[in-house]
Amino acid sequence: xxxxxxxxxxxxxxxxxxxGYARGDxxxxxxxxxxxxxxxxxxxxxxSTRMLAEKAGVTLPALQYYFDNKEGLYLACAEHITQxxxxxxKALMDETAAALMQRELPRARLTDMxxxxxxxxxxxxxxxxxLEKWTLFIIRxxxxxxxxxxxxxxxxxHPVVRAxxxxxxxxxxxxxxxxxVKLRTLMLIGRIVIFRPARETALRVLGWPDFAxxxxxLVKKSLHxxxxxxFSVSRHAKQRGRT
Amino acid sequence: xxxxxxxxxxxxxxxxxxxGYARGDxxxxxxxxxxxxxxxxxxxxxxSTRMLAEKAGVTLPALQYYFDNKEGLYLACAEHITQxxxxxxKALMDETAAALMQRELPRARLTDMxxxxxxxxxxxxxxxxxLEKWTLFIIRxxxxxxxxxxxxxxxxxHPVVRAxxxxxxxxxxxxxxxxxVKLRTLMLIGRIVIFRPARETALRVLGWPDFAxxxxxLVKKSLHxxxxxxFSVSRHAKQRGRT
DNA sequence: AACAATATCTATCGTTTGATAGACATTCGA
DNA sequence: TCGAATGTCTATCAAACGATAGATATTGTT
Numbered sequence: 001x002x003x004x005x006x007x008x009x010x011x012x013x014x015x016x017x018x019x020g021y022a023r024g025d026x027x028x029x030x031x032x033x034x035x036x037x038x039x040x041x042x043x044x045x046x047x048s049t050r051m052l053a054e055k056a057g058v059t060l061p062a063l064q065y066y067f068d069n070k071e072g073l074y075l076a077c078a079e080h081i082t083q084x085x086x087x088x089x090k091a092l093m094d095e096t097a098a099a100l101m102q103r104e105l106p107r108a109r110l111t112d113m114x115x116x117x118x119x120x121x122x123x124x125x126x127x128x129x130x131l132e133k134w135t136l137f138i139i140r141x142x143x144x145x146x147x148x149x150x151x152x153x154x155x156x157x158h159p160v161v162r163a164x165x166x167x168x169x170x171x172x173x174x175x176x177x178x179x180x181v182k183l184r185t186l187m188l189i190g191r192i193v194i195f196r197p198a199r200e201t202a203l204r205v206l207g208w209p210d211f212a213x214x215x216x217x218l219v220k221k222s223l224h225x226x227x228x229x230x231f232s233v234s235r236h237a238k239q240r241g242r243t
Numbered sequence: 244x245x246x247x248x249x250x251x252x253x254x255x256x257x258x259x260x261x262x263g264y265a266r267g268d269x270x271x272x273x274x275x276x277x278x279x280x281x282x283x284x285x286x287x288x289x290x291s292t293r294m295l296a297e298k299a300g301v302t303l304p305a306l307q308y309y310f311d312n313k314e315g316l317y318l319a320c321a322e323h324i325t326q327x328x329x330x331x332x333k334a335l336m337d338e339t340a341a342a343l344m345q346r347e348l349p350r351a352r353l354t355d356m357x358x359x360x361x362x363x364x365x366x367x368x369x370x371x372x373x374l375e376k377w378t379l380f381i382i383r384x385x386x387x388x389x390x391x392x393x394x395x396x397x398x399x400x401h402p403v404v405r406a407x408x409x410x411x412x413x414x415x416x417x418x419x420x421x422x423x424v425k426l427r428t429l430m431l432i433g434r435i436v437i438f439r440p441a442r443e444t445a446l447r448v449l450g451w452p453d454f455a456x457x458x459x460x461l462v463k464k465s466l467h468x469x470x471x472x473x474f475s476v477s478r479h480a481k482q483r484g485r486t
Numbered sequence: 487a488a489c490a491a492t493a494t495c496t497a498t499c500g501t502t503t504g505a506t507a508g509a510c511a512t513t514c515g516a
Numbered sequence: 517t518c519g520a521a522t523g524t525c526t527a528t529c530a531a532a533c534g535a536t537a538g539a540t541a542t543t544g545t546t
Binding site: 020060 | 532536
Binding site: 007013015016020021023024027058059061062065 | 491492493494495496
């Protein structure tokens with residue numbers, strides 16, 4: 001790759017934007033991984049640059065060398081989370097969109113697709129330990145949105161809601177942009193996602209150590225029963241309205 | 244009241260545990276109110292003692308005089324939140340318990356009670372602006388529980404879940420301690436509570452400025468339809484199973 | 487091998503932090 | 517009115533913070 005200067009115009013030494021040596025790439029990745037842990041566990045304000053550097057196994061100036069400042073590292077973490085989530089969700093989004101190209105789908109098929117969508121969402125949001133460390137991060141952004149939130153919303157949250165709303169819209173026989181469809185969709189996804197911010201409450205109520213394996217399967221099963229009931233009666237109610 | 248010393252045994256000057264003059268009570272209350280705002284907006288780590296003192300209109304040593312340290316103020320806030328929530332929820336808990344003293348209640352009555360329960364919960368959790376500032380607080384405690392969380396869980400979260408589970412248990416014809424009842428209950432309450440941690444996502448999806456007035460009514464209406472459907476089919480499914 | 491570019495390090499900085507000492511002000515009961 | 521108890525203030529502290537300067541080490545290309 002073409003060589004660039006590691007010295008910025010203002011004379012400060014920085015990791016070249018075009019990329020550097022392999023060693024630098026490795027160090028940068030280690031810092032982000034460490035930062036996700038520390039920010040996730042302590043939040044932005046209580047995570048000190050010394051904690052971050054120690055966890056990453058680098059010296060303090062390395063944080064400035066690669067990220068300009070603490071805030072820059074935080075945004076790099078948001079970018080990382082966004083990319084990781086996009087990777088996981090891509091197949092789900094693509095398959096859902098492809099399947100919905102077909103105008104008329106049997107109701108049972110749509111319900112199956114919705115249940116499968118929710119199962120895979122549960123696997124991603126609850127089944128992966130990596131998300132434990134992202135919860136405080138994401139929720140801090142919900143409470144006081146920064147530039148980091150725009151990334152997460154535009155590339156993760158909104159696409160997930162839109163894809164699910166497409167399914168829900170079909171089942172309710174309304175456009176995905178319908179307000180009731182949006183509300184139903186948010187509350188559908190909310191039944192999975194709630195175990196992240198309310199994790200400790202839920203674990204204590206259920207007497208569970210975590211949401212792994214069989215316990216996650218129980219969550220899915222319960223949600224399946226609710227969804228099957230919810231969209232079964234919705235159709236009956238809608239048809240009674242037409243008569 | 245019997246007079247006590249404002250000087251602790253270690254010689255440090257502190258607000259007497261038994262209470263002090265009216266002026267001191269007023270100042271303490273102002274500090275807690277200010278701290279709820281600041282902690283709620285910035286979180287524990289990013290809220291400095293200088294910000295807290297300024298917002299309360301006191302000098303720095305006042306924080307130590309009344310709360311020993313920053314952490315002590317934080318715990319005082321947790322106590323305050325817990326008491327405020329208990330106040331709001333007391334009538335709801337009492338009425339629900341009293342109504343369930345009656346062994347056999349018509350199903351329609353139980354459903355109405357559940358819907359009313361959820362409506363009032365929505366009024367408390369989403370309708371009161373005061374809770375906006377408590378969200379970051381409560382969620383930080385979910386992510387990394389401290390002594391503050393024990394207070395909130397034991398006196399607020401758990402009682403709410405138990406009361407709601409009692410209703411859900413009746414409707415599902417299972418004991419409130421049943422795991423499926425607990426899961427259903429958590430996901431029921433979750434559909435309301437999710438709009439707190441996922442507030443910004445939900446507002447952007449819905450194109451709403453907030454969850455006030457008519458918009459809160461829309462949330463309730465949507466939830467009503469879901470719940471009516473969910474518990475209507477549950478009964479049918481259960482009766483078919485018996486046959 | 488040489489040298490430019492990148493990467494890491496030590497030492498240090500100015501600022502901010504949470505907290506304290508002791509002086510001074512106000513309140514309240516006798 | 518007086519004095520004890522409570523409450524507030526200024527000044528200051530030690531420690532920690534986020535960040536920088538410039539020296540030194542390593543990498544990679546010619």
